[in-house]
Amino acid sequence: MTDVPVNHPRYESLRLREAIVAGVNAGVTSQHGLIAHGRGEAYDYLLGEQTHTFARAAIAAAAHLLSKARHPVISVNGNVAALVAENLVRLSETLGAPLEVNIFHTSKTREEAIRNCLLAHGANDVLMPSTEAELAFIESNRRFVHPQGIFKSDAIFVPLEDGDRCQALRKMGKAVVTVDLNPMSRTSRTASITIVDNVVRALPLLIDALEGAAVRGGDQAPANFDNMLNLAAAEAAIRANHV
Numbered sequence: 001m002t003d004v005p006v007n008h009p010r011y012e013s014l015r016l017r018e019a020i021v022a023g024v025n026a027g028v029t030s031q032h033g034l035i036a037h038g039r040g041e042a043y044d045y046l047l048g049e050q051t052h053t054f055a056r057a058a059i060a061a062a063a064h065l066l067s068k069a070r071h072p073v074i075s076v077n078g079n080v081a082a083l084v085a086e087n088l089v090r091l092s093e094t095l096g097a098p099l100e101v102n103i104f105h106t107s108k109t110r111e112e113a114i115r116n117c118l119l120a121h122g123a124n125d126v127l128m129p130s131t132e133a134e135l136a137f138i139e140s141n142r143r144f145v146h147p148q149g150i151f152k153s154d155a156i157f158v159p160l161e162d163g164d165r166c167q168a169l170r171k172m173g174k175a176v177v178t179v180d181l182n183p184m185s186r187t188s189r190t191a192s193i194t195i196v197d198n199v200v201r202a203l204p205l206l207i208d209a210l211e212g213a214a215v216r217g218g219d220q221a222p223a224n225f226d227n228m229l230n231l232a233a234a235e236a237a238i239r240a241n242h243v
């Protein structure tokens with residue numbers, strides 16, 4: 001960052017703000033993405049800006065679910081492209097899952113910018129939304145998907161999802177793994193597995209969990225993961241610290 005000293009107490013938070021602003025300036029992130037980021041910041045603050053035990057449990061369950069999926073896909077929007085493009089590419093390689101651009105705020109130009117951002121960070125191929133395949137149960141731009149990607153998938157990793165599409169994907173019988181700092185959001189409550197953590201911290205841990213499982217020659221199913229109980233633990237952590 002240009003003018004913030006590394007020892008500034010809010011350095012990491014300010015670095016992420018700068019990354020999101022850079023994403024907007026590069027045409028990757030929408031202006032609405034700034035507001036969504038601010039909401040995430042607020043929840044992260046309430047969570048003490050750390051990865052909690054409930055997030056680690058969700059990451060272990062997510063690694064298991066995604067590694068067992070027949071056709072996992074990684075859905076990328078403008079916020080995550082700005083924050084974690086390199087790790088999305090690493091996840092795609094580790095999991096052998098395609099990256100697919102899918103955004104809420106309609107813009108062909110931004111879809112292309114997100115694709116280019118992923119290619120610049122080492123992706124070989126990026127699937128794009130198409131009018132050849134549409135998701136059921138949803139009206140927004142996010143219904144347009146790639147026939148060989150999200151449309152065909154049995155499991156989707158979609159950090160910072162919106163509630164409507166999450167519900168639609170679940171109704172279509174697909175498993176959804178999301179990352180959302182708000183344990184009370186509709187997405188959090190609808191997803192199969194919700195990792196309540198900042199995507200910046202959660203993604204490297206998810207990649208580690210998948211790589212660790214590969215080294216061990218197969219992972220073990222985490223015992224009794226229950227998404228709603230896990231979300232209750234996240235909400236309790238917020239209340240214990242701040243009410």
Ligand code: PTJ
Nearest residue numbers: 033036037039040077078103104105160180181182198199
């Ligand atoms: O690029 P687009 O058009 O697809 O737009 C992307 C956004 C994120 C703007 C869009 O999907 C949106 O409006 O999302 P929402 O409905 O505001 O939901 C965003 C959720 O992500 C909120 O619950 C935030 O708390 C959460 N969030 C924001 N930043 C982070 C986060 N969760 C994890 N890590 C973050 N860094």
